[in-house]
Amino acid sequence: MKQTLDERFLISPFLVFFIVHATxxxxxxxxxxxxxxxxxxxxxxxxxxxxxxATHVLIWLMYRLLAYSPSGGDIVSLHKHYFGRWxxxxxxxxxxxxxxxxAFTVLQSYIEIIKVWMFPLMxxxxxxLIFLMLTYYVxxxxxxxxxxxxxxxxxxxxxxxxxMMAFAFEYAQYRNLxxxxxxxxxxxxxxxxxxxFQYLGFEVLxxxxxxxxxxxxxxxxxxxxxxxxIFLYLVVILISIIFYNKEQIAHITWPTLxxxxxxxxxxxxxxxxxxxxxxxxxxxxxxxVAVWAMARVVKQLFSIRQRRSLPVLIACLFIGTLxxxxxxxxxxxxxxxxxxxxxxxxxxxxLLYVYVWVVEKVKKSLQQKQ
Amino acid sequence: MxxxxxxxxxxxxxQLTMPQLWEKLRRSSDFVEVSFVVGRKxxxxxxxxxxxxxxxxxxNILCHLQNDLSRRPDVQLxxxxxxxxxxxxxxxxxxxxxxxxxxxxxxxxxxREQPGKAALISAANENLGLxxxxxxxxxxxxxxxxxxxxxxxxxxxxxxxxxxxxxNLVFREMMIGSVSKTKVVxxxxxxxxxxxxxxxxxxxxxxxxxDVVFDNAIIDQIIADNSKTPxxxxxxxxxxxxxxxxxxxxxxxxxxxxxxxxxxxxxxxxDFFTSPEDYSLPWVLGSFFRLIRFFGVMFSILASPVYIAVxxxxxxxxxxxxxxxxxxxxxxxxxxxxxxVLFLEITIELLREAGARLxxxxxxxxxxxxxxxIGQATVDAGLASTILLxxxxxxxxxxxxxxxxxxxxxxxxxxxxFILFAACWGGIGIAFAVCGLLIHLGRLQSLGYxxxxxxxxxxxxxxxxxxxxxxxxxxxxxxxxxRPQSRFRYDPENAKQKRDIDE
Numbered sequence: 004m005k006q007t008l009d010e011r012f013l014i015s016p017f018l019v020f021f022i023v024h025a026t027x028x029x030x031x032x033x034x035x036x037x038x039x040x041x042x043x044x045x046x047x048x049x050x051x052x053x054x055x056x057a058t059h060v061l062i063w064l065m066y067r068l069l070a071y072s073p074s075g076g077d078i079v080s081l082h083k084h085y086f087g088r089w090x091x092x093x094x095x096x097x098x099x100x101x102x103x104x105x106a107f108t109v110l111q112s113y114i115e116i117i118k119v120w121m122f123p124l125m126x127x128x129x130x131x132l133i134f135l136m137l138t139y140y141v142x143x144x145x146x147x148x149x150x151x152x153x154x155x156x157x158x159x160x161x162x163x164x165x166x167m168m169a170f171a172f173e174y175a176q177y178r179n180l181x182x183x184x185x186x187x188x189x190x191x192x193x194x195x196x197x198x199x200f201q202y203l204g205f206e207v208l209x210x211x212x213x214x215x216x217x218x219x220x221x222x223x224x225x226x227x228x229x230x231x232x233i234f235l236y237l238v239v240i241l242i243s244i245i246f247y248n249k250e251q252i253a254h255i256t257w258p259t260l261x262x263x264x265x266x267x268x269x270x271x272x273x274x275x276x277x278x279x280x281x282x283x284x285x286x287x288x289x290x291x292v293a294v295w296a297m298a299r300v301v302k303q304l305f306s307i308r309q310r311r312s313l314p315v316l317i318a319c320l321f322i323g324t325l326x327x328x329x330x331x332x333x334x335x336x337x338x339x340x341x342x343x344x345x346x347x348x349x350x351x352x353x354l355l356y357v358y359v360w361v362v363e364k365v366k367k368s369l370q371q372k373q
Numbered sequence: 374m375x376x377x378x379x380x381x382x383x384x385x386x387x388q389l390t391m392p393q394l395w396e397k398l399r400r401s402s403d404f405v406e407v408s409f410v411v412g413r414k415x416x417x418x419x420x421x422x423x424x425x426x427x428x429x430x431x432x433n434i435l436c437h438l439q440n441d442l443s444r445r446p447d448v449q450l451x452x453x454x455x456x457x458x459x460x461x462x463x464x465x466x467x468x469x470x471x472x473x474x475x476x477x478x479x480x481x482x483x484x485r486e487q488p489g490k491a492a493l494i495s496a497a498n499e500n501l502g503l504x505x506x507x508x509x510x511x512x513x514x515x516x517x518x519x520x521x522x523x524x525x526x527x528x529x530x531x532x533x534x535x536x537x538x539x540x541n542l543v544f545r546e547m548m549i550g551s552v553s554k555t556k557v558v559x560x561x562x563x564x565x566x567x568x569x570x571x572x573x574x575x576x577x578x579x580x581x582x583x584d585v586v587f588d589n590a591i592i593d594q595i596i597a598d599n600s601k602t603p604x605x606x607x608x609x610x611x612x613x614x615x616x617x618x619x620x621x622x623x624x625x626x627x628x629x630x631x632x633x634x635x636x637x638x639x640x641x642x643x644d645f646f647t648s649p650e651d652y653s654l655p656w657v658l659g660s661f662f663r664l665i666r667f668f669g670v671m672f673s674i675l676a677s678p679v680y681i682a683v684x685x686x687x688x689x690x691x692x693x694x695x696x697x698x699x700x701x702x703x704x705x706x707x708x709x710x711x712x713x714v715l716f717l718e719i720t721i722e723l724l725r726e727a728g729a730r731l732x733x734x735x736x737x738x739x740x741x742x743x744x745x746x747i748g749q750a751t752v753d754a755g756l757a758s759t760i761l762l763x764x765x766x767x768x769x770x771x772x773x774x775x776x777x778x779x780x781x782x783x784x785x786x787x788x789x790x791f792i793l794f795a796a797c798w799g800g801i802g803i804a805f806a807v808c809g810l811l812i813h814l815g816r817l818q819s820l821g822y823x824x825x826x827x828x829x830x831x832x833x834x835x836x837x838x839x840x841x842x843x844x845x846x847x848x849x850x851x852x853x854x855x856r857p858q859s860r861f862r863y864d865p866e867n868a869k870q871k872r873d874i875d876e
Contacts, residue, residue, distance in 0.1 A: 015830060117801055121686070129798070133805050137812065144816040151815035151829040152808075273690045280800035287808055 013214055014150045016221035022211065023062075023228035025153035025288035026204030028235065030112045032285070034257040035201045035236070036243045043194035044249055045179060046186045048240050050194035055233030057195070058202040059226060061348055065205075066222045068356045069212045071363065078209035079303040085359055092304060099300040101343050102207070103316075106293035107323055108340040110134060111333050113286040114324070120260065120279055131324040134290060135317045141291050142298065142313055146214045149288075149295050156288040164278050164285075165235070168242055170266040175245040199349070200341040201236065204289060205229070206348050210296040294320070389468040391489060395419065398475065400563070402546040403530060412443035415485035423530040423544075424478035426498030433459055434480055434494055450484060450492045461495040476538055498531070507633075511778055512612050516653040521611040526556055526630040533560060533626075536617045541565070547579060549629075555586040556630040560616075565623045567856040573820050574625045574638060589632040596638075598818045603786050605779040606819040608640040614649045623857030639820035639855060641827070643839050645780035646670065651842045659842040667840065669771035674788055676768040677714045678795035678803050680761060684710040686799035698760065705755035711796040713757045717765040718788070720747060725769075725785075826854040 039047040072081035078098065082091035114127045114134075141152055208225065215221045243258050255261055263275040271277075294316060301312045327336065389397075398404045403423040409416065416438065420430070434457055441456040442448060448456055450464050465471055471491055475481055478497025483490065507528075509521035522529045530544060541563040549557045557578060561571050577596040586592060589609060597606045610616055611633050616626050619637040626635045637644075646666055651659035683690050684703070691699060706713055724743035728736040748766070751757045768788070775781035787810065794802035817824035827835040835852045837843040849865035851857045 018830070121799065121801060125798075130801070133798075137805065137809055140809070141812050144812065148812060148815050151825070152812060154829050154831065155811045155815075269692065270695060271690055272692045273687070276687050276690055276800050280804040283801060283804035283808060 008213055010216070012145060012147065013216040014147055016215055016217055017224050018150050018154065019208075019215060019221040020224040020228040020231075021154045021157045022150055022288075022292065023205045023208065023225050024231055025156040025285075026207055026292050027202055027229070027232045029109055029204065029286055029289040030116065030282075031201040032235070032239065033116065033259045033282070035198065036240060036247075036258040037252055037255065038197045039194050039240065040244070040249065040252050042197065043186050043191050045181070045244050046184060046191060047194055047244065048237055049184075050191055050198045051236045051240050052233065053191070054195045054198035054202055055229065055236070057199065058205070058229050058232075061352065062205060062208075062225050062229060063222070064352060064356055065208055066219065066225070068352060068359060069209070070219060071359050072212075077211070077213050077299070077303065079300055081359070085362060095300055095304050098209070098347075099297055099304070101340075101347055102210075102293050102296045102300065103320070104336065104340050104343060105203075106290055106297065107320055108333075108336045109286060109289045109293065110320065111324060111327065111336060113282070115330065115333055116257065116260075116279060116282075121276065127328055128321075128325055131321055134287070135321050137287070138291050138294050139313060139317055142295050143310070146211060146295065149291055152291055153288040156284045160281055160285050163281055164263075167263055167266055167274060167278065168238065171242045171246045171262050174265070175242075176248075177245055179245050179248060180241075196345075198236075199345055202229070202232065203341075203344040203348065204292075206344070206352075207292050207296045210299050211292075389472070391468050391471070391483075391491070394468045394472055397540050398472070401540075401542070401544050402558075403544055409439075411439055412446055414442055414446070416442075417483050417485075419475065419481040419483075420496065421475060421478065421534070423527055423534060424476070424498065425480060425496045426478075429459075429496040429498070430480060433457065434482075434496060438482070450482070450487055450490055453482065453492050453494075457494060459494050459496070461493075463493045464490060465493060466490050472540060473538070476534065476540065509612050512610060512615070512649075512776060514612075514648060514650040514653070517649055518614060520613060522613065522616075522628075522633045522635060524631050524633050526558060526628050529628050529633075529635070530558060530560070532613050533616060533620075536613060537562065537620065542620070545575065547575075549578065549581050549583065549592065550586040551582070551584050553585040553587075557586070557592065558628045560620060560626045560628065560635075562620050562623075565621065565851070565857050565859055566625055567623060567858060570623075570625055570639060570820060570822075570855065574627065577820075578627065586629060587631070589627065589629040589634045589636050592627060592629055593636045598820065599816075602813065602817055603783045604642070604814070604817060604824075605645065605777070605783065606638070606640065606817065606824065608637040608644050608777060609634040609779060610637065610777070611635075612649055614652075618649070618652075621862060622851055623855040639822040640824075641819070641822070641854070642814060642817075642824050643827075645777045646775060647838075647842075648776040656842050656844040660840070663842055664840060666774045666776075669774040670784055673768045673772035673784055674791060675803065676764050676771075677718060677761075677788065678791040678806070680764050681710045681714055681792060682795040682799040682803055685796065699758075702752075702758040702760050706758050707755070710761075711792070713761055714765065714792060717751070717757050717761060718792070720751070721765060721769045722785070822854065827852070830854075 036047070039050055043050050069078070069081070072078065073084045074080075076084075079091075079095045082094045085091065086094060110131055114130050117130055118125075118127060141148055205225065205228075212218055239259055242262065243252065246262065247255070247258060252258055260275045260278065263278040264273065266274045294313075297316050298309045298313045301307050301316070302309050327333065395406065398419070398421075399406070401421075403421055405418075405420055405422050407418045418435070418438075437456050437458065445456060453464075454462050463474075465474075466489055471481060471493065474493045478495070479493045480496045482492045482494060507521050507523045508519050512521070513519075520532070522532065534542060539562070543561055543563050545559045545561075547557050547559075548554050559571070559574055559578065574596075578592065581592065581595050583591065583595065593605070593607050593609060594600065599606065608615075608619070610619075616635045616637065620626055624637050624639065626637050628635050647663065648666075651663055653659075654662070684699075708716070720743070724740065724747075727743075728739055731739060744766075748762055752759050752762055769785075772781055772784050772788075775784060790809075791803060791806045794806040796802070798805065814825050815823075815829055823830060826832060827839060832852075832854050834850070835854060837847050837850075838852065849861050849863050851860060851862055853860075
């Protein structure tokens with residue numbers, strides 16, 4: 004299990020920039036404004052910024068933690084090393100469950116958007132089937148191909164969807180931004196709590212860390228990537244604040260998609276169809292990386308070949324999508340993912356770091372005594 | 374000729390001796406060395422097989438050396454002219470000069486009794502390689518040379534060596550095919566191409582077990598990294614300038630006797646969209662036409678799927694002003710958009726296939742009959758809409774802008790999956806297909822090098838010659854993704870020198 008990876012499977016450290024960004028931005032980008040502005044109103048952008056800064060700290064913490072893992076391994080080998088085979092295994096299974104939940108939520112929430120906006124009558128299973136088949140095709144190409152998909156999933160949407168946001172400036176009401184700091188710290192902190200979920204996704208780093216060539220040097224790219232994510236969320240929230248007023252936004256589920264209706268060109272209307280279509284490229288890396296992480300945990304934990312486990316995992320996800328199609332189910336799954344993700348990143352990882360740090364200290368002092 | 378200056382750069386610091394020179398030249402399998410004894414004289418003859426006219430060599434040089442030398446034992450290298458009836462004979466002691474001459478098709482004669490000296494007799498076959506018609510017909514360019522490779526491997530090697538005048542150009546010969554025993558030559562520039570690449574290519578070709586090798590295309594398919602892909606993994610070209618450019622960039626070329634094409638590997642996806650003409654035009658124009666070509670490819674792949682997606686599922690996307698013409702042209706059409714598109718696409722495929730199989734003169738007539746008569750009649754009969762006719766015809770036109778035939782075929786092929794996806798799932802289907810295509814391309818490798826480089830893995834430094842054909846002052850560096858052994862094609866400092874205003 005401790006085998007180090009052959010160099011040709013590794014990726015350059017700067018690709019972390021694309022992977023982290025691709026996994027952070029997902030379906031949430033289309034509709035994160037409403038809960039945020041319910042809490043913090045025009046000060047929602049502060050919540051975006053604060054949550055982003057907190058993410059920086061957590062990324063830093065994760066790199067510190069992973070530096071402790073034996074022979075540059077991932078979190079599964081770290082668990083095993085510090086908690087023994089059984090308890091460490093249980094912790095890793097918890098992680099597996101989280102990744103499964105994340106993959107499932109991503110898949111379902113995007114399919115819901117497709118259903119609501121584009122194909123209300125078409126069976127959702129068709130989309131999940133294609134998604135999952137493509138997922139298998141990517142993952143069977145190895146992590147390099149997964150990283151490649153993340154690359155395209157960042158570059159193409161940035162080049163095509165992002166410029167469309169500028170059309171909203173035509174109708175901007177800049178006075179919507181005022182008064183600044185009109186909300187209490189508790190309100191803003193509540194919004195930060197809502198927002199933190201949108202930054203989740205970088206925790207898959209716990210699994211793909213051994214696949215990075217010269218992994219510690221990739222930390223600056225992870226931070227740079229987070230800066231880009233903060234920037235994108237900030238731009239979107241600011242445009243939403245100046246475009247919508249508070250009453251309007253309470254009635255819109257996906258404000259970003261509604262923003263995409265603004266552009267008018269002579270030969271095409273309803274740009275949101277294009278946005279939703281291209282959004283496949285944004286959502287797809289989220290799903291693929293999560294499923295990849297699942298297969299990787301299974302391989303590390305039970306030594307099952309990924310070629311065997313992957314079809315089973317994908318079939319489970321597919322069967323899952325058949326049963327939970329209701330909006331309320333999806334809402335519940337989003338809640339669970341959000342809560343467990345925040346717990347994992349905000350509570351578990353810091354605690355684990357403290358534990359590992361103390362253990363190492365104790366070990367060192369014992370060695371010195373001898 | 375700027376790209377040959379890596380040779381100029383290392384202006385040979387130490388003097389080369391003659392044995393060293395022969396040793397150096399012997400690496401190439403077309404270098405021939407003949408030694409024999411006539412009377413009391415031991416003599417050696419050296420030449421490049423691919424450059425020398427065998428008739429001249431036999432009738433004018435070897436014949437006289439063998440017959441007349443025994444009768445006139447006093448003949449030295451200096452007065453060789455007395456027995457050899459060739460106009461240009463020079464005697465030289467300078468190994469560098471000899472090297473240059475021998476690479477231009479001179480025959481070197483040396484006597485054992487006069488070491489360190491050699492006579493250079495011109496026997497270059499200037500006319501070799503100019504068959505009746507060796508125009509580049511399939512990779513035509515308006516500017517630039519029009520001489521292409523022919524079916525004779527000797528000619529091809531000759532053409533290559535005439536442009537790359539350095540002993541570092543190495544030809545490695547092998548026999549492939551249990552029945553045909555075809556001569557296959559791997560060409561590379563020593564000191565530029567990565568040894569790893571050369572080794573992989575050699576190994577793969579040596580491992581071929583096949584009966585008759587008709588064409589390079591067969592070798593191409595057998596040595597490809599992935600046989601299930603519609604995309605060509607090796608560039609095949611009939612243009613000399615393209616092959617030379619590839620060799621100078623650190624790629625390896627494979628020639629096969631009986632094939633007018635050279636295959637070049639490792640290749641990247643973007644190699645297939647560059648045309649030698651880009652390099653003949655000023656860089657602004659070259660880049661512009663290259664961008665047009667990329668746009669053409671995207672248009673060709675996406676035009677008819679988008680038509681299907683919009684007209685089948687997303688008719689809300691059509692603006693009011695455009696709705697009138699579309700309704701007007703489609704109101705008589707009884708089919709759903711998919712069938713309409715497939716009907717026209719297949720018609721165009723048929724025309725293309727028929728045009729390619731027929732003699733040139735008939736094909737032209739067929740093009741007119743097919744293009745105008747069938748197209749017009751289809752619309753009149755109400756089988757397809759005028760707008761679609763325009764879209765499909767434009768898409769077909771756009772797919773022909775790809776300079777490499779194999780790639781243009783692949784592009785025509787991958788439209789059909791896109792059409793099916795668009796017909797099933799509209800815009801989302803197209804996005805799925807794009808995803809699938811990107812993943813597929815991301816998985817491909819050519820000789821173990823990633824196919825999508827410099828995009829993925831991203832190599833920002835190598836973007837100078839992808840979408841934009843940068844000016845020559847910026848392209849001194851070789852693309853690093855082939856891991857060439859020497860970094861620069863020519864001195865970047867010289868190329869970059871800029872004078873101040875009014876100086």
